[in-house]
Amino acid sequence: MKKAPTIRDVASAAGVSVSVVSRVLNPESGPVAPAKRDMVLGVIEELGYRPRSAARELSVGHTPTVGLVVADLANPFFAQLADRIVWEARSHGVQVVVMTTQEDPHLEADSLDTLLDRSVGGVIATPTGANVEKWARLQSLGVNVVFVDRTIPDLANVDLVSIENVDSARQATDYMLSLGHTRIGLISGPVSTSTGRARIQGYQAAHEKHSISIDPQLIRDVPFRGDGGGDAVGSLLSLANRPTGLIVANTAQVQSSVRRLVQMGVRIPEDLSVIVFDDNPWTEVTSPPLSVIRQPISMLAVHSLELVLGRMNGKLPETPRTVEVKADFVPRSSCAPLLLTPTR
Amino acid sequence: MKKAPTIRDVASAAGVSVSVVSRVLNPESGPVAPAKRDMVLGVIEELGYRPRSAARELSVGHTPTVGLVVADLANPFFAQLADRIVWEARSHGVQVVVMTTQEDPHLEADSLDTLLDRSVGGVIATPTGANVEKWARLQSLGVNVVFVDRTIPDLANVDLVSIENVDSARQATDYMLSLGHTRIGLISGPVSTSTGRARIQGYQAAHEKHSISIDPQLIRDVPFRGDGGGDAVGSLLSLANRPTGLIVANTAQVQSSVRRLVQMGVRIPEDLSVIVFDDNPWTEVTSPPLSVIRQPISMLAVHSLELVLGRMNGKLPETPRTVEVKADFVPRSSCAPLLLTPTR
DNA sequence: TTGTACGCGTTATCAT
DNA sequence: ATGATAACGCGTACAA
Numbered sequence: 001m002k003k004a005p006t007i008r009d010v011a012s013a014a015g016v017s018v019s020v021v022s023r024v025l026n027p028e029s030g031p032v033a034p035a036k037r038d039m040v041l042g043v044i045e046e047l048g049y050r051p052r053s054a055a056r057e058l059s060v061g062h063t064p065t066v067g068l069v070v071a072d073l074a075n076p077f078f079a080q081l082a083d084r085i086v087w088e089a090r091s092h093g094v095q096v097v098v099m100t101t102q103e104d105p106h107l108e109a110d111s112l113d114t115l116l117d118r119s120v121g122g123v124i125a126t127p128t129g130a131n132v133e134k135w136a137r138l139q140s141l142g143v144n145v146v147f148v149d150r151t152i153p154d155l156a157n158v159d160l161v162s163i164e165n166v167d168s169a170r171q172a173t174d175y176m177l178s179l180g181h182t183r184i185g186l187i188s189g190p191v192s193t194s195t196g197r198a199r200i201q202g203y204q205a206a207h208e209k210h211s212i213s214i215d216p217q218l219i220r221d222v223p224f225r226g227d228g229g230g231d232a233v234g235s236l237l238s239l240a241n242r243p244t245g246l247i248v249a250n251t252a253q254v255q256s257s258v259r260r261l262v263q264m265g266v267r268i269p270e271d272l273s274v275i276v277f278d279d280n281p282w283t284e285v286t287s288p289p290l291s292v293i294r295q296p297i298s299m300l301a302v303h304s305l306e307l308v309l310g311r312m313n314g315k316l317p318e319t320p321r322t323v324e325v326k327a328d329f330v331p332r333s334s335c336a337p338l339l340l341t342p343t344r
Numbered sequence: 345m346k347k348a349p350t351i352r353d354v355a356s357a358a359g360v361s362v363s364v365v366s367r368v369l370n371p372e373s374g375p376v377a378p379a380k381r382d383m384v385l386g387v388i389e390e391l392g393y394r395p396r397s398a399a400r401e402l403s404v405g406h407t408p409t410v411g412l413v414v415a416d417l418a419n420p421f422f423a424q425l426a427d428r429i430v431w432e433a434r435s436h437g438v439q440v441v442v443m444t445t446q447e448d449p450h451l452e453a454d455s456l457d458t459l460l461d462r463s464v465g466g467v468i469a470t471p472t473g474a475n476v477e478k479w480a481r482l483q484s485l486g487v488n489v490v491f492v493d494r495t496i497p498d499l500a501n502v503d504l505v506s507i508e509n510v511d512s513a514r515q516a517t518d519y520m521l522s523l524g525h526t527r528i529g530l531i532s533g534p535v536s537t538s539t540g541r542a543r544i545q546g547y548q549a550a551h552e553k554h555s556i557s558i559d560p561q562l563i564r565d566v567p568f569r570g571d572g573g574g575d576a577v578g579s580l581l582s583l584a585n586r587p588t589g590l591i592v593a594n595t596a597q598v599q600s601s602v603r604r605l606v607q608m609g610v611r612i613p614e615d616l617s618v619i620v621f622d623d624n625p626w627t628e629v630t631s632p633p634l635s636v637i638r639q640p641i642s643m644l645a646v647h648s649l650e651l652v653l654g655r656m657n658g659k660l661p662e663t664p665r666t667v668e669v670k671a672d673f674v675p676r677s678s679c680a681p682l683l684l685t686p687t688r
Numbered sequence: 689t690t691g692t693a694c695g696c697g698t699t700a701t702c703a704t
Numbered sequence: 705a706t707g708a709t710a711a712c713g714c715g716t717a718c719a720a
Binding site for chain 1: 348392394395396397398399401402407416417418420423424426427430431434439440441442443444446451454457458460461462463485599602603606624625626628629630631
């Protein structure tokens with residue numbers, strides 16, 4: 001466990017000054033004689049010298065690092081998002097510090113403080129919905145913030161990358177209505193989030209188009225956290241006039257919802273037609289395969305990273321951007337036309 | 345975007361010296377008058393002061409940060425592992441920098457360099473199997489390395505946390521043999537890894553116990569990377585004398601294997617009894633639910649983190665440790681007794 | 689108990 | 705084209 005060489009070691013070993021070595025490492029910062037350049041490079045290689053990022057950070061004031069703040073990595077949606085972001089970030093030479101909130105505002109606040117201490121250049125997050133002032137402060141301190149998938153309505157001036165929520169929900173709902181279903185359950189995210197509201201809006205729009213009125217009981221806005229999805233499923237199916245279709249539009253609750261469906265022995269699509277918002281690989285191996293709104297996760301990743309990096313390099317106009325990517329509806333066999341024989 | 349206050353700002357605002365402020369922040373480093381302490385704390389709060397971690401790191405030489413190097417986060421196993429590690433790390437006040445290798449040695453080497461530059465105190469990894477000398481160098485430079493799930497045989501002196509691989513495979517195989525199956529396909533990891541070898545060993549042990557000979561064709565050691573699992577499934581099932589049971593013991597290949605099974609329309613367990621090594625939530629919603637070897641992922645996380653942190657604090661003996669945790673076999677309905685009627 | 693001064697490794701600003 | 709030197713913000717002997 002010998003200690004690593006510093007730039008000074010390299011300099012003296014090469015018989016030059018530290019400035020030269022520094023310029024060899026950061027070519028854009030100044031010229032250096034080609035001959036010397038190669039020889040310094042040789043010494044660097046030989047000594048196995050590597051610049052310490054902490055020193056650089058202290059000197060330049062920031063880090064080519066982005067913080068990623070998601071609910072939890074156990075959820076395939078966030079896991080895949082994280083995967084793509086980490087992957088994409090690497091190709092840009094930036095590291096990713098991952099923090100999870102478990103949808104707990106308290107933990108989220110904590111994470112933000114930590115990221116601030118590390119002077120990350122930017123943060124990509126799926127916000128819990130709270131900590132409005134904290135996010136604002138983060139921005140005012142020069143940290144570039146980009147929200148993915150959801151955003152906080154109260155918070156203006158923050159970039160957002162999401163799918164076309166209204167349209168996706170409209171599409172899914174429209175499909176079910178076209179199959180003849182008139183009572184369609186909707187499990188959405190909290191109305192306090194843009195995502196939750198937009199998807200409900202799409203659901204309503206489709207109903208209007210088909211001139212079908214909505215039973216408010218069928219709309220369940222459940223929190224991202226906890227087992228709200230499963231509970232909503234149970235409660236929807238115990239309704240006197242139970243729905244014949246179900247749309248799970250809360251990404252964080254897809255797992256718990258489907259699991260409950262299976263536990264209850266609900267026959268799909270005979271008892272219930274189902275569509276979920278998820279790009280999970282496993283939706284294809286359930287029986288029957290589930291119809292889904294396929295979230296273009298890598299698009300979300302690419303755009304959000306592009307936004308943070310763009311802002312870090314100051315190559316973007318001041319005005320906050322909103323990027324909406326299309327999400328495809330993928331019909332599979334979990335939806336069937338409504339038969340005249342009512343469920344029981 | 346005003347610039348953040350430094351420790352000096354706090355000191356002058358509080359009318360004390362920087363060292364007092366420093367001691368207030370790091371109590372164990374020295375005493376400070378209670379009265380002054382509170383007032384300094386007040387000023388800190390008021391100014392919103394937060395120490396810059398880069399400066400501290402430069403000063404003390406290391407960081408309370410661990411690197412996590414896994415194949416990819418799109419695989420539920422790694423995702424959950426990452427989730428638990430990030431979670432556990434937070435409670436110890438350490439951050440996690442996540443890097444993915446996609447099972448590519450080149451990318452892995454890259455990651456290690458980067459982590460070295462950041463002077464992380466430790467690294468938790470599921471190694472690709474290559475980069476032997478690089479891992480060794482990392483250690484010699486004082487970075488504490490802990491492998492999880494797999495290890496590299498050539499590399500001594502590395503801590504390892506894994507499940508009881510031999511026993512798990514033995515258990516699963518034994519179960520199938522007890523059901524009367526005599527031709528059981530095994531999809532394992534590469535024999536160049538400890539995991540791959542151990543699981544094959546367990547498979548063999550069970551056969552010996554039942555005095556059943558093994559057809560070498562039934563054992564497929566496929567790489568972690570790529571779609572080897574799916575291909576192995578296809579090839580196993582197209583054998584003249586095809587197996588009636590299948591054990592997928594390569595965690596990274598469970599997804600592709602099961603997907604292929606579904607694509608091929610294989611009836612489980614009528615055509616094939618199946619057991620997979622995975623703790624994936626989705627194994628319960630497939631039809632039928634899959635029998636699994638349940639990997640105690642959070643145990644893996646807890647132990648590996650405990651090991652790195654323990655080493656970072658020098659609170660552990662020099663000698664490398666190997667922690668093996670038990671994995672339960674969870675029988676579900678994907679396995680059935682072998683009927684006398686052969687497949688077709 | 690408190691304050692001073694230096695070191696950590698790198699980049700940036702100057703002269704040369 | 706090159707070299708000396710001052711930041712950068714914090715920890716910490718050491719002196720008071």
